[in-house]
Amino acid sequence: MGSAxxxxATFRDIYHRLKAELLDDPAFDFTDESRQWIDRMLDYNVPGGKLNxxxxxxxxxxxxxxxxxxxEDEIFLGCALGWCIEWLQAYFLVLDDIxxxxxxxxxxxxxxxxxKVGLIAVNDGIILRNHIPRILKQHFKGKPYYVDLLDLFNEVEFQTASGQMLDLITTHEGEKDLSKYTLPVYRRIVQYKTAYYSFYLPVACxxxxxxxxLDNFVDVKNILVDMGTYFQVQDDFLDCFGDPEFIGKIGTDIEDYKCSWLVVQALERADESQKKLLSENYGKADSKxxxxxxxLYKDLNLEGVFADYESKSYEKLISSIEAQPSKAVQDVLKSFLHKIYKRQK
Incomplete structure (x- = not known):
């Protein structure tokens, strides 16, 4: 436990070093006010969360x-790349919340x-995004994989932004249409919006x-994307059926009209009267x-459907992982799977 x-602690210390470098970036002539703004903006948005x-x-x-x-140098570089992912996450979340x-x-x-922040936050999001290549240039420019890192972050950002677009146009405010909520649409949103940057990106780094x-690890990428999908399905299930004390939040997917795994499964199984009940009640911030x-989810036995989905997904992921030729890669993938699986146990 001590080493974890x-x-x-080392990871958090490295955040302060990276922040200090960014606040002294020679490409911009900071005023005291602008340096204080960036300092506060970074502390507010980047190091929160679980840092997983x-x-x-x-x-x-x-x-x-x-x-x-x-x-020690490798630990620093690994942590610096980890912070680049946290910066990317902060950029997505600042704009996502708007x-x-x-x-x-x-x-x-x-x-x-x-x-006093308001829509200045849009520009702050852009600055967060632009800090990533600054960190990469400062610490990785001499490395043989520098260009590959730039390509990787660019590609994953594009995939995530495209997933966000798909989510936004599917759940368009004022155009509530549950017929758009199908399993293929759900999978695509999850794959692009969450799985690439949350699961594939850390391992690819x-x-x-x-x-x-990375061209030699297409199978690993596919396994991690499947794992990301499994993670999001589990997240959607816990949003409705999880204990808020345990999961650390009160779920609001129903009120928010989310394209959740549960509503997609309900729509596939519901008869006409049940679909009518869903369309009349889904997306309303009313406790009744x-x-x-x-x-309705209980009537359709979605807890049982989830249990079945979970056991099949887990078996499939384990067999895919064990088919990997490298024992070290297997260990990486199993450690990810273990972290997901123990969230609700």
Whole structure:
């Protein structure tokens, strides 16, 4: 347990080093006011949350090195890449909250709702995005995999933004149409909006640091995307059926008219009167409407449907992982799967 705490403490320390470098970036002549703004904006948006994505880079790298001592320099580089993913996440969330007109994020006001911030947050999102190549240039420019890293971050950002677009146009405000909520649409949104940057990106960073060519790991990418889908399905299930004390939030997918796995499964199984009940009650911030939707989910035995989906997905993922020729890669993938699986156990 001690080493896990040490890694997290080291990871947090490296955030402060990277931030100090960005606040002293020679490409911009900072005023005192602008430096204070960026300092506050970064602290507010970047290091919150569980930091799982960022920490996964260094965890994966250590597993890939299997038994070889990881140097202090390698730990720093792995953590720097992990922070690039956390910066990417912060950029997505700052803009996502504006698009969704959200109120809170990670237990505090969304950045754009903070007094005197408002829509300056749009530009802050752009700055967060632009910090990533600054960090990469500062610490990776001499590395043989530098260009591959730039390509990777660009590609994953494009995939995530495209997934967000698909989500937004499917759940368009004022055009509530449950007929758009199908399993293929759901899978595509999840794959592009969540799975690439949350699951594939940390492992891809670790593979590049290890001197690997990502073209040789297409199977690994596919497994991680499937894992990301499994993670999101589980997240959607817990949003409705999980204990808020345990999962750390009160689910609002029903009120928010989310294209959730549960509503997609309900629509596939519902008769006409049940579909009518769904269309009349889904997406309303009224506790009676929410209760009717939850009762319908129970009637359709969606808890049983999820249990069946979960066991089949888990078996499929394990067999795909065990088919990987590299024991170190298997260990990386199993560690990801274990983290997901224990969330509800």
């Amino acid at each position: 705490i040490d890694v997290k 994505r960022g920490l996964s880079v260094i965890d994966s790298y250590k597993l890939l090195k299997a038994g070889v001592e990881v140097t 698009m969704d007109n959200s109120h809170t994020r990670r237990g505090q006001l969304c950045w754009f709702r903070v007094p 670790a593979l590049l640091m290890s001197g690997e060519n 409407c929410v209760a009717k939707v939850k009762a």
